[in-house]
Amino acid sequence: MAVSADPPRVFPVDDFVREELYPGYRQAFGSQPFVAGPVRPFSLADNERYWLRDSLHFSEGMVPASIATLDDAQTWGAQLGAEIVGVPPTRGSVNRLAGTHVYIGTIDVDTQWQVQARAARFGQYVSPILADFGSYWSMRAAELTAAYEYFDHLDLAAMSPAELWTTLKDAYAFHRRAWFIHFEVMYVLTANYLAFYALAEEIGLQGSSVSSFLSGQQTFYSRTDEELWRLAGLARSLGLDGALTQGSPADMLIRVRALPGGATWVAEFDAFLAVYGQRSEETCRIDTPSWIEDPSPALYSIAGFLAKPTGFDFHAARSAAMLERDAQIDAARRSVNGSDLARFNQALASNQAANFAWWNEEHNYLIDRRAAIPIRRATLALGAQLTDAGRIADPSDMFYLFKPELFEVMESGGSGRWADLAAMIPDRRAYFEHWRERGPSLPTMLGTIPDTVPDPIMIEVFGLSGHFLETLRRDPAAGFGTGVVEIRGFPAAKGVAEGVARVITTVGDLHTVQPGEVLVCGGTTTEWTPAFGIILACVCDTGGSLTHAAIVSREYGIPCVVGTAVATTMIKTGDRVRVDGRAGTVQVLG
Amino acid sequence: MTDAARSDAVVDLAAVRAADAPAVGPKMARLGQLASTGWRVPDGYAITVGALEGWLPATARSELHRLFSVPATGPASLRLSQQARELIEGQSLPSWLADAVADAHARLAARTGRGDALLVAVRSSAVGEDGHAASFAGQYETYLGVSGPDEVLRHIVKCWASGYSAHALDYRRRFGGSGPLRAHDLAVGVLELVDARSAGVAFTLDPVTGDRGRLVVEANWGLGESVVSGQVTPDYWTVERDSGRILERRTGGKLVWSVLASSGEAGGTVLAPLPAELAQAPCLTDDEVRYICRQAAAIEAAEGAPQDVEWAIARDLDLPDSVYFLQHRPETTWASAAPESGAAPAASPAAAPAFDPVQYALRNVFKVPGT
Numbered sequence: 001m002a003v004s005a006d007p008p009r010v011f012p013v014d015d016f017v018r019e020e021l022y023p024g025y026r027q028a029f030g031s032q033p034f035v036a037g038p039v040r041p042f043s044l045a046d047n048e049r050y051w052l053r054d055s056l057h058f059s060e061g062m063v064p065a066s067i068a069t070l071d072d073a074q075t076w077g078a079q080l081g082a083e084i085v086g087v088p089p090t091r092g093s094v095n096r097l098a099g100t101h102v103y104i105g106t107i108d109v110d111t112q113w114q115v116q117a118r119a120a121r122f123g124q125y126v127s128p129i130l131a132d133f134g135s136y137w138s139m140r141a142a143e144l145t146a147a148y149e150y151f152d153h154l155d156l157a158a159m160s161p162a163e164l165w166t167t168l169k170d171a172y173a174f175h176r177r178a179w180f181i182h183f184e185v186m187y188v189l190t191a192n193y194l195a196f197y198a199l200a201e202e203i204g205l206q207g208s209s210v211s212s213f214l215s216g217q218q219t220f221y222s223r224t225d226e227e228l229w230r231l232a233g234l235a236r237s238l239g240l241d242g243a244l245t246q247g248s249p250a251d252m253l254i255r256v257r258a259l260p261g262g263a264t265w266v267a268e269f270d271a272f273l274a275v276y277g278q279r280s281e282e283t284c285r286i287d288t289p290s291w292i293e294d295p296s297p298a299l300y301s302i303a304g305f306l307a308k309p310t311g312f313d314f315h316a317a318r319s320a321a322m323l324e325r326d327a328q329i330d331a332a333r334r335s336v337n338g339s340d341l342a343r344f345n346q347a348l349a350s351n352q353a354a355n356f357a358w359w360n361e362e363h364n365y366l367i368d369r370r371a372a373i374p375i376r377r378a379t380l381a382l383g384a385q386l387t388d389a390g391r392i393a394d395p396s397d398m399f400y401l402f403k404p405e406l407f408e409v410m411e412s413g414g415s416g417r418w419a420d421l422a423a424m425i426p427d428r429r430a431y432f433e434h435w436r437e438r439g440p441s442l443p444t445m446l447g448t449i450p451d452t453v454p455d456p457i458m459i460e461v462f463g464l465s466g467h468f469l470e471t472l473r474r475d476p477a478a479g480f481g482t483g484v485v486e487i488r489g490f491p492a493a494k495g496v497a498e499g500v501a502r503v504i505t506t507v508g509d510l511h512t513v514q515p516g517e518v519l520v521c522g523g524t525t526t527e528w529t530p531a532f533g534i535i536l537a538c539v540c541d542t543g544g545s546l547t548h549a550a551i552v553s554r555e556y557g558i559p560c561v562v563g564t565a566v567a568t569t570m571i572k573t574g575d576r577v578r579v580d581g582r583a584g585t586v587q588v589l590g
Numbered sequence: 591m592t593d594a595a596r597s598d599a600v601v602d603l604a605a606v607r608a609a610d611a612p613a614v615g616p617k618m619a620r621l622g623q624l625a626s627t628g629w630r631v632p633d634g635y636a637i638t639v640g641a642l643e644g645w646l647p648a649t650a651r652s653e654l655h656r657l658f659s660v661p662a663t664g665p666a667s668l669r670l671s672q673q674a675r676e677l678i679e680g681q682s683l684p685s686w687l688a689d690a691v692a693d694a695h696a697r698l699a700a701r702t703g704r705g706d707a708l709l710v711a712v713r714s715s716a717v718g719e720d721g722h723a724a725s726f727a728g729q730y731e732t733y734l735g736v737s738g739p740d741e742v743l744r745h746i747v748k749c750w751a752s753g754y755s756a757h758a759l760d761y762r763r764r765f766g767g768s769g770p771l772r773a774h775d776l777a778v779g780v781l782e783l784v785d786a787r788s789a790g791v792a793f794t795l796d797p798v799t800g801d802r803g804r805l806v807v808e809a810n811w812g813l814g815e816s817v818v819s820g821q822v823t824p825d826y827w828t829v830e831r832d833s834g835r836i837l838e839r840r841t842g843g844k845l846v847w848s849v850l851a852s853s854g855e856a857g858g859t860v861l862a863p864l865p866a867e868l869a870q871a872p873c874l875t876d877d878e879v880r881y882i883c884r885q886a887a888a889i890e891a892a893e894g895a896p897q898d899v900e901w902a903i904a905r906d907l908d909l910p911d912s913v914y915f916l917q918h919r920p921e922t923t924w925a926s927a928a929p930e931s932g933a934a935p936a937a938s939p940a941a942a943p944a945f946d947p948v949q950y951a952l953r954n955v956f957k958v959p960g961t
Contacts, residue, residue, distance in 0.1 A: 087956075088952065088956040088958050115956075115958055116960070119952050119958040122948070122952065123948050123949070127948050130947060134843055135840065138823060138842060138843035138844075138845070139842075142842075142866075142869055146866060191951040191955070192947045192951075194955040195947035195955060196947070197955075198950065198951070198954040198955050199954070218821055223861060275862060275863065313668070313671065313672045313755070315731075315755060316668055316675075316755050316756040317756075319755055319756050320667070320668055320756045342945075343945040346944065347947060347950075350947050456955065557668055
């Protein structure tokens, strides 16, 4: 595989430079988070820094109303979390938009005094939390759960406009709080994990192996999957599988209801949604429904499971994963001794009690996929009243207003501004659609590709390893010769598999994956989890040892290679590929 | 099997004693012994090892042989395990045994006064399980909330098939030595399901340090499954053995509980989010904690070795009538190595410098000068 002589290092942002964030809107001071900087369009100065496309969390672009939630989450939440926890090398993340698509950058701390001051603060803040993480997380989880109890049980349809407006403001306040909790916990756990990682390297183990020492704990998502498989099995035993494997999800439910036993199944499905359905498909996206509103993702998963001749033995898979984990821990223990072994045992115990690999999955159900649902519900309820009052044409028009615009018009009670706002909505809808179509063709990174990245989160979660950056610095068109192409990445879950590739760029297309295919994608999140029960192997452009795909592949016992940088570019749906999860290679056999 | 042997194939728990372990497995034998010496246990019956020996039809046996004729590891062994379990679960018990189980079930329904509403736990009780040398806990399945003789029969077969889980197969490879096709020595217990308000485990020593001066209780609301399977951060108490004083308590971290699945016919349990008003509340009173510890210590004294004891507190009954003992087994981690009495554990922290993840991260991850 040839490397071009003079590799391009800058992917210019110039094409994406804008003054306005959307037609008719500039990010105002009022919306600016106080720590480091709000979500903005690119400016030319951004060519000096690196920017990673975050298709992991936001694959289809952001409508105007989602800018405020993005601001509160990955921008403000990360910055405040890093500030309060006192993470020494980073002040959190900052976001830019290319059109409507999210790129993430980091803010390095580069003066020695600040590093020292943060280090002192960090020790004081993190130590007591790690000493009793169970109690600490329980407390935070209870706070979030109590808020959902409140918001989920509000009768929005019976509210006056003033009450709805109050509810919407409460929902925004809660969302912001949820994201502070998110980043506070994340940075605390990151430190624990990275200490273990560095210790492992110091005593002669593979640092990347420590995440597999921490696997095997059940999460809300593994339980969701088990329930989906159970529902698939129930459908099969009731003879409903034919009705669930054709047509649109809405048709599926209508056909199932009409069959004998169908009502029983639908009642079970509704009971499932009541527990597991308070989740949307993407983070911060006000425009995406929860499963309760639109259960299509759950129905597609069930249809996918029914395409396999047998069920999935979760107990066996989990047992095997735990045995594998225990065997790896035993092997690690055998290879070190004396005080190294004692330190290994203490670091392992600390990480088992405060387990990033587990939390990285589990928290999504309390934060990432749920925190914006109260805002969505209140927004749509308010939108319905405004539609009735003739202010807007449709409740979903609300998605095309920015939060500061909405706050201004609602707080001032002025009706004149509604006409101006409503007039911009068609343009903004078109703008969103334009960029949604362009999404898959946007570069993985923009700006100056660095040699290394200091922020550990960017390495272990987003996968910005040295190899990843080096691959991106090559010219992909010139870099690969004829014959069998081999792509390298991070060896995330062992095993070898050969099969037909299915390249997916957005979670919305996940239902097209067929049993026995090799999934090739940018990266996966919890929404992708059900697919792991039917695929042969998984290959991702992004990701490191802590990535969702790595963790879930180990639980399902399939090979996985992440952080390849170029898999979705180099592999086409239908290609035959051979994935070696131990070597971290993917061969494209044509 | 002779008619005489057939008549002993299913036995009521009241007739079971410790010496019956080779026939009903140690789990059921200990429970029968416990009941006979006055502890409150759920009523039930056991299907003996002899009754289940060789029940699998010859065609299914040869199919199993074929499956396991090639060694397999990793995902292949998972598939193998799945195929074996499906094959076994597709078979039916012989009709004489089905009749004997139905009779025993009818007797139990009458004794408990529950009639058709009777819900039971179907528990694997393997001979060679829970040995002192190594813990076989969890090699075979237990099914809760099973209703009616037909479902009981189906779950007996499932228990038997669970001996072919990947976990159990691997375990046998590592500790059993004789490969996947060695016959199961499996008995099955069928016990009335306690309608548990709260349930959990008591350890007659501190399972982390091995300190025998303390007992530890872990518990959650609802059925004990969430605690036993480690799916919840349970409420936690340590109790001083000599004084019965509660030394430590950690409550309020519970997010989920195990409850019976709402779909009656299928049975089983589900893990559901815990209602908010229960999440923060301790699931046992101090009196309950102390009572459970006293009884666990008495069981330990009778057995002559540290035990872990599973128990449940029946809804709507008062202490002490509310407390049922479900099973107990020798505590295996510290059974051979535990310090004798209330002294601190032998493992000396002075032997190695303590590992502080925060300081280590500052020095070796964030590389802050001077840390």
